[in-house]
Amino acid sequence: MPSQSPPRPAARSYDGEGIVVGFDAHRCLHAAECVRGLPTVFDVGRRPQGLSSNCRLPGDAWHARSRRCRNGLVAPLRDHSGALRSHAPCAARPPFGRRRQFDDRPWIQPGNAPADEVADVIHRCPSGALQYHRTDGMPDEVPDVPTHVSLGADGVLHLRGDLEVATPHGPRQETRVMLCGCGATGNTPYCDHSGPCAGHG
Secondary structure (H helix, E strand, C coil): CCCCCCCCCCEEEEEEEEEEEEHHHHCCCCCCCCHHCCCCCCHHHHHHHHHHHHCCCCCCHHHHHHHCCEEEEEECEEECCCCCCCCCCHHHHHHHHHCCCCCCCCCHHHHCCCCHHHHHHHHCCCCEEEEEEECCCCCCCCCCCCCCCEEHHHHHHEEEEEEEEEEEEEEEEEEEECCCCCCCECCCCCCCCCCCHHCCC
8 A cells, every 4th residue: 555644634643753643533442552552652641631531522422422421521512403512611610610721732742752663553553543654764554464354342343454444535545443333423434432332441
């Protein structure tokens, strides 16, 4: 598969020495491989503190899980027509009358480790939420051969290899994906843990 940059506009990008890291929050299922592998690069302490993974879902997917918010602070905000208007901000209604603290630094800092180590850890991300593009002349991610497909106990399809995934926005070249097996996702065809699989998370 030819070298290509991280998927955009879905992903935010973070520049490092010899590598650009792309992160698509809508696909992140919080396997935490990145945090365990390189905590100096992937530091969740720089994200809004105190929020569970339930609070980081888009649109209807977030709404479907709002009743299971571990913080007990989230409720859907709707306009006069009943349409979901926005995510209820946990920071606006914290426990004990205190506002939550936010760190404005990027939570991904690729410059804190060698590009080879960053690429190796990103390759462990099962959902493909993390991608990278080498800017130092080294090759981008090489797809696994042969392609590997497995069905998790939660009903999520795990795929690794040289993949072309059909999406509502057209086909996308992928190397790692977790696809919805129940049809409840709000991010078709990718799993977002808004269906029965959420109970396994």
